[in-house]
Amino acid sequence: MPASNGDDGRTDLRQVRDALPSAAVGLLDDYERHLSLERGLSAHTVRAYIGDIVSLLGFLHRDHGADDDRAALAELDVVVLRAWLAKQRGDGVSRTTLARRSAAARTFTAWARRQGALDADPGARLVSPRTHRALPAVLRPDEAGEVLRASNTGAAELDPRGLRDNALLELLYATGVRVSELCGLDVGDVDFRTRVVRVFGKGGKERVVPFGVPAEGALRSWLDHGRPVIVAETAKEGVAALFLGVRGGRLDPRAVRRVVHDAVGSVPGAADMGPHGLRHTAATHLLEGGxxxxxxQELLGHATLATTQLYTHVTVERLKAIHDRAHPRAR
Structure with missing residues (x-):
């Protein structure tokens, strides 16, 4: 597990985990397998969940100092959960992070109760802090068009990386898929006949997302003129991934983030963003288009409509801005 900051912002979570009683470590290992294999969560999500629970159990262990593994876990009650969150709040942790950690704790205690590791589920009595949901930054339609026009100009030179970057930018904006979903695509997931792409989202859930003519053209150019060059140069035959890195393997999400940051950064005045910003942009433009x-919700793969409703606030804010500029009685 990679080293990262604990609940106090200084403690290395690897060290915290190593200091836990053996039974608690074993329980963490079981929980990690449950998240990965049974729930099918991404490696990034699993790391975040486990990091939160390591922080919680580290707080419990340091606070009580019990040598008996079972006794230490038995003392995990709602008072301890609230004290853990209160300490983080005192350390300046944001409300959004506290809400996420509260949810992680509830998920863990419910699972531990089902496994018989807890006699009762203390997380069921834990209330998450209310979060202030900030409006996501999005590109205006003309800014998005400028990003893609500049990208298409680079692809016209038939440089393999330019073709790849143009194709992934077009597909991100056309579909609003997550960066992990984009990187997980295989060549066989693209159906040019119906212009749809098969995506495997959170929890391994499959959905089909359409894309338009510009994305089709960019993808065909990449597959015809860009991808074969990288395969030949790297001798990586048999790789199924749709998007390849310069070494011939599946493209990494970090590389996609760099591509998006650079592309958006080339447009004066555009908000700085990564792939998730393009996802927000795609959703906003869809809603504004009717x-x-x-x-x-279906296109983005949101589990609940409440998540999608965030974008309605974005469009309302934009309508208010237009009203303020255009209506003679707005001010």
Whole structure:
């Protein structure tokens, strides 16, 4: 498990985990397998969940100092959970992070109760702190068009990386898929006949997302003129991934983030963003173009409509800004 900061912002979580009683470590290992294999969560999500629980159990162990593994876990009650969150709040942890850690704790205690590791589920009595949901930064339609026009100009030189970057930018904006979903795509997931791409989202859930003519053209150029060059140069035959890195393996999300940051950064005045910003942008433009919330929810792969409704606030804010500028009685 990679080293990262604990609940106090200084403690290395690897050291915290190593200091836990053996039974607690074993329980963490079981929980990690449950998240990865049974729930099918991404490696990034699993690391975040486990990091939060290591922080919680480290707080419990340091606070009580019990040598008996079972006794130490038995003392995990709602008072301890609240004290753990209160300490982090005192250390300046944001409300959003506290809400996430509260949810992680509830998920863990419910699982531990089912496994018989806890006699009762203390997380069921834990209330998450209310979060202030900030409006996501999005590109205006003209800014998005400028990003893609500049990218297409680079692809016209038939440089393999330019073709790849243009294709992934077009596909991100056309579909609003997550960066992990984009990197997980295989060549066989693209259906040019119906112009749809098969995506495996959170929890391994499959959905089909359409894309338009510009994305089709960019993908065909990449597959015809860019991808074969990288395969030949790296001798990586048999790689199924749709998007390849310069060494011929599956493209890494970090590389996609760099591509998006650089592309958006080339447009004067555009908000700095990564792939998730393009996802926000795609959703916002769909709603502004007349798409209904349910359809956008399906396209984005949101589990609940409440997540998709965030984008309605973005469009309302934009409408208010237009009203302020255009209506003679706005001010």
């Amino acid at each position: 798409a209904d919330l349910r359809s956008v």
